[in-house]
Amino acid sequence: MNWWCTSSSEPWSWTWRAYPGVWLAVLGLAVPYLVALRRRRAASGRAEGDGKRAAQFLAGVAVLWLSFDWPLGLLGAGYLATAHMLMFMLVTQVAAPLMLLGTPEWMFRRITSRLRITRAVRWLSRPLRAGVVFNVFLLATQTPFVVDALRPIAATSFLLDVMWLLAGIILWIPLIAPAEELRTPSYPGRMVYLFLAAGALPLIPGGFLTFSDAALYRIYELAPRVWDGFGAVTDQQVAGAVMKVGSLPIVWPVIFALFVQWANRERRADTQRPRPDRPPGRAPSVA
Amino acid sequence: MTGLSRRRLLAAVAGAGALALTGCAQRGDDTSSGRFQGAEIDPPMPRPRFTLNTTQGERFDFFEQTRGRMTLMFFGYANCPDICPIHLANITQALEVQADLSATTTVVMASIDPVRDTPESLRRYLDGFDSRYVGLTGSKGELAAAQDAFGIARATEIDGDGRVSHSSAVFGFASDDLGYVQFPSQTRQSVYIHDLPVLAALGDPAGG
Numbered sequence: 001m002n003w004w005c006t007s008s009s010e011p012w013s014w015t016w017r018a019y020p021g022v023w024l025a026v027l028g029l030a031v032p033y034l035v036a037l038r039r040r041r042a043a044s045g046r047a048e049g050d051g052k053r054a055a056q057f058l059a060g061v062a063v064l065w066l067s068f069d070w071p072l073g074l075l076g077a078g079y080l081a082t083a084h085m086l087m088f089m090l091v092t093q094v095a096a097p098l099m100l101l102g103t104p105e106w107m108f109r110r111i112t113s114r115l116r117i118t119r120a121v122r123w124l125s126r127p128l129r130a131g132v133v134f135n136v137f138l139l140a141t142q143t144p145f146v147v148d149a150l151r152p153i154a155a156t157s158f159l160l161d162v163m164w165l166l167a168g169i170i171l172w173i174p175l176i177a178p179a180e181e182l183r184t185p186s187y188p189g190r191m192v193y194l195f196l197a198a199g200a201l202p203l204i205p206g207g208f209l210t211f212s213d214a215a216l217y218r219i220y221e222l223a224p225r226v227w228d229g230f231g232a233v234t235d236q237q238v239a240g241a242v243m244k245v246g247s248l249p250i251v252w253p254v255i256f257a258l259f260v261q262w263a264n265r266e267r268r269a270d271t272q273r274p275r276p277d278r279p280p281g282r283a284p285s286v287a
Numbered sequence: 288m289t290g291l292s293r294r295r296l297l298a299a300v301a302g303a304g305a306l307a308l309t310g311c312a313q314r315g316d317d318t319s320s321g322r323f324q325g326a327e328i329d330p331p332m333p334r335p336r337f338t339l340n341t342t343q344g345e346r347f348d349f350f351e352q353t354r355g356r357m358t359l360m361f362f363g364y365a366n367c368p369d370i371c372p373i374h375l376a377n378i379t380q381a382l383e384v385q386a387d388l389s390a391t392t393t394v395v396m397a398s399i400d401p402v403r404d405t406p407e408s409l410r411r412y413l414d415g416f417d418s419r420y421v422g423l424t425g426s427k428g429e430l431a432a433a434q435d436a437f438g439i440a441r442a443t444e445i446d447g448d449g450r451v452s453h454s455s456a457v458f459g460f461a462s463d464d465l466g467y468v469q470f471p472s473q474t475r476q477s478v479y480i481h482d483l484p485v486l487a488a489l490g491d492p493a494g495g
Contacts, residue, residue, distance in 0.1 A: 011369055213384045214480055215377075215380070215476050218475065221475055222475070224368050225372055228415060231376045231379075232376060232377075232380070232476070233476075
């Protein structure tokens with residue numbers, strides 16, 4: 001029994017398999033979070049938004065579980081490039097932002113301080129750096145050579161999945177970091193950043209997968225077929241399409257939400273700005 | 288970070304990505320050196336002689352009916368969970384890429400599971416890849432003789448689970464009726480895409 005999902009030459013079966021490493025990883029995230037939250041409540045009382053944040057964090061952990069465990073984790077680790085890409089999207093575009101949203105500021109500061117990564121996180125919080133690093137992670141962890149080398153062994157397969165989670169966190173830090181000073185202050189800047197980093201640049205590697213004549217990933221090409229008629233090249237083309245458009249259901253609603261927030265903020269600022277026909281210093285009252 | 292160094296950084300990332308997704312992946316898994324990426328047969332083997340039945344019930348003299356044509360031939364079975372469908376899928380993809388070779392190449396699969404592979408089920412199976420592929424069946428004795436003609440171990444049924452242990456090699460014959468290359472299990476599409484034109488050129492007096 002493997003502790004983490006790996007590639008395999010065994011024919012695919014819909015029979016459930018246990019991956020205890022995935023359960024430990026999920027518990028390793030959820031239990032310390034809940035314990036820390038409980039201790040904080042005991043010491044300082046219940047803070048506003050705690051329940052919502054806990055729900056967001058646990059939803060993120062649940063998405064991680066869904067991504068890494070059987071069946072999606074096993075399909076992605078060894079049978080279907082499409083499942084592999086779906087896992088990547090779920091981890092970087094859903095689980096990572098939910099976990100960031102669910103992390104209270106005090107917990108975030110404590111974690112970064114204890115891990116001595118406060119400066120590194122501050123450095124990475126600049127949109128250009130975060131965007132470049134995320135896309136380097138994306139390319140490095142989607143390269144056929146890397147995937148073919150890492151997926152057959154449980155430890156390296158685990159490492160690949162951890163890198164995806166880290167990449168997702170890095171991507172979202174400039175937008176929703178729990179510490180406000182790490183967030184990009186400009187709304188247009190946030191929208192452009194998200195569009196370029198998560199929406200536009202992945203089109204390039206996605207295009208390679210979609211338009212390649214032959215299967216690029218060895219493990220998916222030589223894996224026993226999951227469905228008759230769903231060959232390796234078709235699978236790869238679908239995976240490429242997922243890479244190209246899979247983030248859009250997240251990216252565009254977030255951009256829209258940022259736009260609405262920006263418009264509201266501008267409107268509020270306009271109403272508070274002194275009008276030329278009024279004496280200076282007298283702002284209109286806000287309803 | 289200056290504008291120039293930012294641009295350099297982005298250009299380097301884009302370049303590395305392009306290389307990563309193309310260069311690294313286009314390498315076939317070389318199983319031999321020389322002109323083929325598949326396993327070269329040295330010296331080349333003559334096209335074997337054996338006779339089986341097609342899925343239409345006609346007798347098929349392998350030597351006579353594939354003579355002068357580039358031929359890919361292997362032994363397999365329709366219930367094979369791994370090797371056979373992967374071979375067929377990868378050959379099909381390679382012939383789609385090398386479309387000019389598709390019309391001049393005969394692909395033959397002889398079933399080594401005569402009990403379960405009826406002519407109809409074998410035809411249905413092969414049609415899932417390409418309706419031009421030739422499916423052959425025969426009695427156990429005829430199939431044993433065919434495998435002997437290739438010099439490969441005879442297929443044996445693995446007790447219990449319905450799987451059959453069989454030679455996994457696809458034999459590649461050029462139109463000069465010599466077999467030059469074998470493609471073992473786990474042969475990638477890129478290997479077929481590389482080797483089929485080489486095989487075609489060997490059988491072509493002008494190109495070989």
